[in-house]
Amino acid sequence: MEIIIAKNSGLCYGVKRALNIAKRTRRESAGKVRTLGALIHNPQVIRDLKIQGIDSIENLDDLREGTVIIRSHGVSPDIHQLLKRKKIRIVDATCPIVKKIQKLVALLAEENQEVIIVGNREHPEIKGLIGFSRGKGIIIENESQVKNLPYRKKRAVLAQSTQDLFLFEKVAAALIEKTGELTVYNTICHSTQTRQKSTSQLASEVDALFIVGGKNSSNTNKLYQISKRILSATYFIEQAEQITPKMLRKANKIGISGGASTPPEVLREAADRIKNSFQRQSQRENRHLCQT
């Protein structure tokens, strides 16, 4: 039995940075410290943050004081302005890569270009990006939505930083027919691209693959889809306890991968559970051999 944890899997730079900023802010600030939305799509880490005194809030309606941490996904300029009007202290932990995409969207909007943003309409990063587009942005979730777009002489297309590269390529390809001059900005961050590549590489080498992460994590969902395209024995789990002996049946080589918000200890727990399950199984088999 062999267990391989995918290279480049687990917590990305932007999420690690936001976690550090949040903890430092808590240490150094008086008054309440809240994150606007969950800082990371991982229930265990969110619990730990709560214990340390960092709560997460979903909207700003009743907020009147304290510090608000903008998570790595970033927010639209409206939210920034609202916080300023409310005189709430802002600590901006937007991932620097997302910040660059926000600036790109703003620049393209300033140039009066139509900007196609490839991502999930409900994802916080997309909600932020569209806010920078001054009404020039169009969110596209898949290539079939391109059919409804009119022909344009010129337009730009970019992606959510954690987008599935394959899907982004398909949307861009479909846009070619509809556009005279299409500028494609590959804004998928390097760590997402390498994570997707090493996960799909691993999926082609193992008998079963576990994608570990929050069910509401968009990039972890994409990893699952990428692996599932290659290996039908791909399982999406939030915690090690969800791994069952049935999932491991007939599997000798097992892979583990996690999204940008999956801490390394969660990956290790999954590996331990698989190891233990195998040990129990071989003990049972030995006992059976001795009895017969």
Added chain:
Amino acid sequence: MEIIIAKNSGLCYGVKRALNIAKRTRRESAGKVRTLGALIHNPQVIRDLKIQGIDSIENLDDLREGTVIIRSHGVSPDIHQLLKRKKIRIVDATCPIVKKIQKLVALLAEENQEVIIVGNREHPEIKGLIGFSRGKGIIIENESQVKNLPYRKKRAVLAQSTQDLFLFEKVAAALIEKTGELTVYNTICHSTQTRQKSTSQLASEVDALFIVGGKNSSNTNKLYQISKRILSATYFIEQAEQITPKMLRKANKIGISGGASTPPEVLREAADRIKNSFQRQSQRENRHLCQT
């Protein structure tokens, strides 16, 4: 039995225009009139032109006088200069759409951009286009060749005017991974796009489809590939005589399409041959019925 000739098939504007320019030039010029390379990839038309006194030459080495017609594919600036040095009269019948692509390549090269040109290395249009790129152009024939390219922060990609849109999209999609900012110029001419679309539409509706045109016509070859992807009973023929009863067996609905260099009379001849073949077949069947 039903025979359908694909909409938008046959001679395109650029080829028709070049033919008219050649004939007018012949009428209005003293001395020899030659085309540099075959004016059209169609043996019948080439024969007609020869009878009218318009010969085709393959290179300029021994040429010392007369008029040279540049065909719709265009030529590289080197050839223009060589003709000028030789003091040979040039009549430029380059398709206006190809001329626009040549200007685009020259402009991108002037801006010091790497330009990927998607097309067949041996195609005269590509040979012309690469000449405008001042060493900044790279010819790519299919998406697998993209693998060998290095990462670039910025590059541009465009296509031979008669390229297969599907192949162009695949190459552009593959380039996204290798490029930070990729500008995709959809330089496939409108008539090529509509011809490809109506041929693939027809391929999905008929029992057999005949692609009629010169075997050395790049765009006709592409039509054949496009149709073959959809309908295995696709046949590439140069002349009506190549249609055999075996090809028509079990086919009730038959399609015909031709490339940018296929004259309408060649398409009509194919339709007539199919009609006659069916009539002969039903006469045979009637006779057989009367005898039994």
